[in-house]
Amino acid sequence: MTTTSEAAVEAQIEELEEKTPWTQAALKMAKKQPVGVAGLLVVIAMIFAGLFAPWLTPYHPEYNSFEHMLTAPNADFWLGTDQFGRDIFTRILYGAQTALFVGFSAATIGAVGGLVLGVASAYFGGMFDLVLQRVMDVFMAFPLIILALAVVATLGPGTENVIIAITIPFIPQCARVVRSNALAIREIPYVDAARALGFGHARIILRHMVPNVMAPFLILFTAFVGQAILLEASLSYLGMGVQEPTPAWGLMLQGGAEEYAESAPWVAVWPGVAISLAVFGFNLFGDAVRDTLDPRLRSR
Amino acid sequence: MSKYILKRVLLMIPTLIGAGILVFFLMRLIPGDVCELRFAGTGLYVDQEQIDICRSNLGIDRPIFIQFFDFMWGFFTFNYGESMWTGKPITTEIGLRFELSLQIAIMATLVAIVISIPLGAISAIKQDTWLDYFVRAFSIAGIAIPSFWLGIMIILGLLIITQSMTGVPWMPPIEYKPIWEDPIHNISQLIWPAVATGYRYSAVATRMTRSALLEVLREDYIRTARAKGLVEKVVINRHALKNSMLPVVTIIGIEFAFLMGGLVVTEQVFNLNGLGKLFVESVSNHDYAMTQALVMLVVLIFVVTNFVIDLTYAWLDPRIRYS
Numbered sequence: 001m002t003t004t005s006e007a008a009v010e011a012q013i014e015e016l017e018e019k020t021p022w023t024q025a026a027l028k029m030a031k032k033q034p035v036g037v038a039g040l041l042v043v044i045a046m047i048f049a050g051l052f053a054p055w056l057t058p059y060h061p062e063y064n065s066f067e068h069m070l071t072a073p074n075a076d077f078w079l080g081t082d083q084f085g086r087d088i089f090t091r092i093l094y095g096a097q098t099a100l101f102v103g104f105s106a107a108t109i110g111a112v113g114g115l116v117l118g119v120a121s122a123y124f125g126g127m128f129d130l131v132l133q134r135v136m137d138v139f140m141a142f143p144l145i146i147l148a149l150a151v152v153a154t155l156g157p158g159t160e161n162v163i164i165a166i167t168i169p170f171i172p173q174c175a176r177v178v179r180s181n182a183l184a185i186r187e188i189p190y191v192d193a194a195r196a197l198g199f200g201h202a203r204i205i206l207r208h209m210v211p212n213v214m215a216p217f218l219i220l221f222t223a224f225v226g227q228a229i230l231l232e233a234s235l236s237y238l239g240m241g242v243q244e245p246t247p248a249w250g251l252m253l254q255g256g257a258e259e260y261a262e263s264a265p266w267v268a269v270w271p272g273v274a275i276s277l278a279v280f281g282f283n284l285f286g287d288a289v290r291d292t293l294d295p296r297l298r299s300r
Numbered sequence: 301m302s303k304y305i306l307k308r309v310l311l312m313i314p315t316l317i318g319a320g321i322l323v324f325f326l327m328r329l330i331p332g333d334v335c336e337l338r339f340a341g342t343g344l345y346v347d348q349e350q351i352d353i354c355r356s357n358l359g360i361d362r363p364i365f366i367q368f369f370d371f372m373w374g375f376f377t378f379n380y381g382e383s384m385w386t387g388k389p390i391t392t393e394i395g396l397r398f399e400l401s402l403q404i405a406i407m408a409t410l411v412a413i414v415i416s417i418p419l420g421a422i423s424a425i426k427q428d429t430w431l432d433y434f435v436r437a438f439s440i441a442g443i444a445i446p447s448f449w450l451g452i453m454i455i456l457g458l459l460i461i462t463q464s465m466t467g468v469p470w471m472p473p474i475e476y477k478p479i480w481e482d483p484i485h486n487i488s489q490l491i492w493p494a495v496a497t498g499y500r501y502s503a504v505a506t507r508m509t510r511s512a513l514l515e516v517l518r519e520d521y522i523r524t525a526r527a528k529g530l531v532e533k534v535v536i537n538r539h540a541l542k543n544s545m546l547p548v549v550t551i552i553g554i555e556f557a558f559l560m561g562g563l564v565v566t567e568q569v570f571n572l573n574g575l576g577k578l579f580v581e582s583v584s585n586h587d588y589a590m591t592q593a594l595v596m597l598v599v600l601i602f603v604v605t606n607f608v609i610d611l612t613y614a615w616l617d618p619r620i621r622y623s
Contacts, residue, residue, distance in 0.1 A: 035433075035436075134314050134315065134318060135318065137314075137315045137318070138315055138318035138319050138322060138599075139322075141315055141319060141599045141602040141603055142319055142322060142323075142595070142599060143579070143595065143598045143599075145564045145565070145576075145579070146323075146579055146583065146591070146594075146595060146598075147326075149579070149580065149583045149584075150323075150326040150327065150329070150330060150583060153330045153583060153584070154326075154329045154330045154331070226443075226444070230444075230446055233446055233449075234446060234448060234565050237446075237448055237565065237568075238564065238565060238568060238580070250446075253448070253449060253452065265456055265460075268449075268452050268453070268456060269453070269456075271449075272445075272446065272449035272452070272453065275444075275445075275446055275449065276441065276444045276445045276446070276449070277444075278444075279443070279444035279445075279446075280440060280441060280444035283440050283443055283444055284440060287440070
C-alpha cells in the first residue's frame with residue numbers, strides 16, 4: 001500500500017522536475033542570486049585554472065631561471081617573475097591546485113566530523129552531550145594559530161599536516177551549529193516514531209536526523225572552504241604551512257615579497273590578489289547558498 | 301542574578317583546565333625539549349650529563365603528572381614561574397609585550413566600530429540599492445583579503461605615496477615607544493596594523509549590524525514610531541539602532557578576545573614585538589612554561605570576555621534576566 005503511493009509520489013515529482021530543466025533552473029538561480037552566481041563563476045575559474053594549469057602556461061612552476069630573476073611583467077612573463085626567476089602567473093595557476101586541495105579536504109573533514117559529533121551530541125544528550133560540549137568549549141577558546149603551530153611542530157610542516165591543523169578548529173564550530181539544529185529536530189515526533197519502530201541509533205541518526213540538518217551543514221561547508229584557503233595562506237606565510245618549492249599563494253608572499261616590495265611590487269601584489277579573489281568567490285557563493293537554503297539567516 | 305554569575309564563573313573552570321591539559325600535552329608531543337635545543341644551539345659537543353642537569357634544573361625530568369599538577373596549581377595560585385628559555389619571570393616577559401598587543405587590539409576594535417556601525421546601518425536603511433551592494437561587497441572583501449597581505453600592501457602604499465609626494469620614502473617606525481612617552485611615534489607605528497586587522501574585523505560586524513537592523517526595522521514599534529510622525533533620523537537612531545546592537549556587541553566582543561591571541565601574522569608583517577611573536581618564539585624554543593602561561597592567558601581573556609558579553613546583554617536588553 002505504502003509502496004504504491006510512494007511510487008506515485010515519485011512519479012509526480014519526476015514529472016515536476018522534467019518541466020524545469022537544469023538550464024532553466026540555473027537561469028532562475030542567476031536572476032535570484034546574481035551575486036552568488038558571480039561567486040560561483042570565480043570558483044569555477046579557479047577550478048579551471050587548477051585543473052588545466054599545465055596547458056595554460058608554457059613554464060614549470062618549480063623551474064628556477066637565474067637570468068630572469070625579478071623580471072617586471074612583460075609579454076613573456078605576464079605577471080613578472082620572483083627572486084628565483086620563476087614565473088608568477090604559472091605559480092598562481094598551480095597554486096590554485098594547492099589551495100583547492102587544502103580548502104576542500106579541510107572543509108570536508110571538518111564539516112563531516114562536526115556533523116557526526118553535533119548530531120550524536122544532540123541525539124544522545126545527557127552526560128555524553130555535557131562532556132562533549134565542554135571539550136568543544138576548550139577548542140573554541142584555544143588560540144587557533146597556537147594549535148596549528150603545535151601540530152606543525154609535532155608532525156612537521158607539509159600540506160597534509162596543514163590540513164590537520166586547519167581541520168581541528170572547524171570541527172567544534174560545525175558541531176555547535178549542527179547540535180542546536182539537531183536538538184530541535186529530536187523533539188519532532190518522527191524521531192520518536194522511528195524509535196518506537198525499534199530502529200537502531202545508527203539508523204535514526206543517519207537516515208532521520210542527518211538529512212534534516214543538511215542546510216546548516218552545507219552553509220558551513222561552503223564557508224569553511226574559503227576560511228581554509230585563508231588559513232592555509234596565513235600558515236604558509238608564517239613558514240609553517242606548505243613548503244617550498246610547492247607553489248602556494250601564501251608561500252609566495254613569504255620571504256621575497258616584503259624584501260623586494262619596493263623594487264619588485266608584483267611579487268607581493270599578485271598572490272594576494274589571487275587569495276582575496278578566491279576567498280571572495282567562495283564567500284559570495286556561500287552567502288547565496290545560505291540565502292537559498294535558510295531564509296531565516298538571510299544575508300547575515 | 302548572583303546565582304547565575306556564580307554558575308558562569310564556575311563553568312569557566314572546566315574550560316580553563318581543559319585548555320591547560322591540551323596545551324600541556326600538546327607541547328610535550330613536540331619532539332625534543334628546551335635543553336636539547338639550547339645545547340644544540342651552541343654547536344659544541346655536549347654529554348648526556350649536562351642535558352640531564354639542565355632538565356632537572358627546569359624540573360622537566362619529573363613524572364609528567366606531577367609536572368601537570370604543578371602547572372595547574374601554579375595557575376590557580378597566580379604563581380607562573382620563569383621562562384624556561386630566558387630564565388626571566390614569565391610575568392615580566394608577558395608584561396613587556398602585553399601593552400603593545402592590548403593597544404593594537406583596542407585600536408583595531410575602534411577602527412572596526414567606526415567602520416562597521418555606520419556602514420551596516422546605511423546598508424540596511426538603503427537595502428537593495430547600489431549603496432547596499434557596495435557596502436556588502438566591501439565587507440565580504442574584508443573577510444576575503446588576508447590581513448597580512450593588506451599589511452604588506454599598506455607598507456607598499458606608504459612607500460610609494462611618500463616617495464612621490466616628498467621624494468623620500470617613509471616607513472612606520474620600528475622601535476616601540478609607549479603612548480604616554482611619545483604619542484606621535486607610537487600612533488604612527490601602530491595605526492597601520494590596527495587598520496589592517498580592524499578592516500577585517502569590521503567586515504563581520506558590518507554584516508551583523510546590517511542584518512540585525514533589518515530585522516528590527518520590520519518590528520511593529522518602528523511602524524508605530526513612524527506613524528506618530530517621528531523624524532526618520534530619530535526612528536533610526538533612537539528606536540532601531542539601539543535595539544539592534546545586541547548581536548553586534550557580541551560579535552565585537554568575541555573579535556576582541558580573538559585579537560588578543562590571534563595577531564601572530566600581523567605582528568610578523570609589521571615586525572612588532574607583541575604577544576603573538578612571543579607565542580611563536582616560545583613554541584619553537586620548546587619553552588613549556590611560557591607557552592602554557594600564554595595559552596592560559598588568552599583562554600582566560602576569551603572566557604571572561606564571553607562572560608562580560610552575557611552580562612552586557614542583560615544591561616542592554618532589560619527583558620533578559622538570568623536566573
